[in-house]
Amino acid sequence: MLTSVAALIVLAGLYSVHMMEEHGHIITGMNNQIVWGIPHVFAIFMIVAASGVLNVSSIGSVFNKPAYKARAPLAGLLSLAMLAGGLTVLMLDLGRPDRIIVAATNYNLTSVFAWNVLLYSAMFAAVVVYLWTMMEARMQPWSKHAGFVVFIWRFALTTGTGVIFSFLVARQAYGSAILPPMFIVISFAWGLAVFHIVQSAIYQWNGKMLDEYVQKRMKNLLGVFVVAALYFVVVYHLTNLYFARQVEFERFILADGGIYPLLFWAGYVVLGNLLPLLLIYLPGWGKTQHVAVASAMVILGGFAFLYVFIIGGQAFPLSIFPGFEVKSSFGDGVIGLYSPSLPEVLLGFGGVGIAFLITAVGIRVLNFVPREIPKKAL
Template structure:
């Protein structure tokens, strides 16, 4: 009876979680309706900060959606058993986060009703247009990959499908990095380092999300993850965090070397008010050093530590994107290098941005969509990793 009552409680909890997710989506849709009715004037975005909080959420979700597939790739492409068992869950998370991120991007458009225009008018020179193809291709490929994994008679196709997804996700994150890399005039962007940087960031962010979801699923099913498996996966997270820190450091160091970008680097790293604080404390300390300590310090590295480290990496990711996207636009565009400038259009001034609750709700909606897709799928289909007794590969 006790088991039955526990099942009832779990059932109720499932529907409660679903209702919460649904409410968040509804709140996001309300915000979209308000922006549609009144225009973007009710958001904090303006003619200087043209991309705001929704883009922070959307880009996090899209980059993490690509990164989480790393777990699947290590399984299918490199044949590591413990990762193979987790490939279906990783693929599901990827589809869920991609759906969430793209919904936010789409609904933040000035004219979301014209999405069919975006689908039918293709400008070949636009990296945005390439990304439309990359995102839809990713959906289809991951769906096929999932099918080959979950349908027994299709299992022989898992490896080629895994290879295709492996290649596609690299190209997709390259595409995301290129959105900024192609902005030649902005001091914050316009760097060929950005696509590889986004790829390495995606590894860390995707794996962190995977760890959090995996821990919740194991707890829900009252199972304990084999400590040896946890050990391997936590080490991988540590390497990815170190890798992303290295890429971010290289990006800033190269910028510091270019005379025309020194001023921007001083702004973002030292005297830009909120942004340096967010960068050093939020991203470097909280999003990198704390997780590294939790992973590598002797006596730490247990399940809870890995969970906390993963959550810190995710939070650090949001802070990083806020500094990168908003901070990059807050610094005045240099139209007349070597001149002091002033105008009625904020030339030469640090641009102000105060995000509104509507933007926040649109962004949160993306997370809620990813959450709902994952929760329902995990409930109705078998995404629970099935580990055999661990044997080193």
């Protein structure tokens, strides 16, 4: 039932792509000021979470924790699924998706995007090999090595994602060296949140109960990641607030900017951080269902964060003439307007649908469900 809903969503996404091909990006909300929109929010969320979910594998294979080792194959599958979903959205949002072969054959080595094409492809390959070493008995001696390669590579991958923004000198929201580490820590939180939800769903559908010890460890880990991610976001904004030239931008994002401060405070800080932390740590709470709700909140908070970061960051006008009031026919000096249109939202959800389908089919066909190891053995 859910699978057919997901398939329908994917179809709707593909239809949107067809419409965007037919009419051009004019049918999206994107324009010459807000050049990246909702598709990029979905794509970057999925790519970042795809890297973070592998933490579950790394804790198992690199740091030798058996509870996580049992979950490593599922984490690997989720990573592949989200990477595929995210990259599909990113690719189909291109102005000329038909030229993807050009992107695959022409590399400008100074371009972070070109690096990312290599980082993403290699990540895909590395995770496939890692899954193979885990699921094929003969290959198991290599599993630790493959796990280590994946561990290193995903740091490079998320650094690459952060660097897309941190190498931009033009816009005030970006161009900061804190962004790559911030994205890495954020990826831990989002990836684990996705893992929690999928794990709860699998256990629920199979009528299984999650081992109490494992449940407790994993929910505490989620709490730690959420706090760590929030720490980086706070430092990022504090640094900006300290620089006089950045104060106007921060006022826009945190106070005056309409939808952006609302999404930042209500969506990211409260829904994405404070409430999940209460659900996880409040005495008497922190049960499986609480953690599942907390994880859903972390994910929604993540989308709110990316909307503010990507779209809010572009909506604030470029500082071409610092110290001057500016006006023109091209939106200089004014806040960029953006309202996402149905096709681009469907394209984003289409990517989520692809990730869901890959996960659902993978779990059905292959042995990805965690095999519980008795508590005593841990």
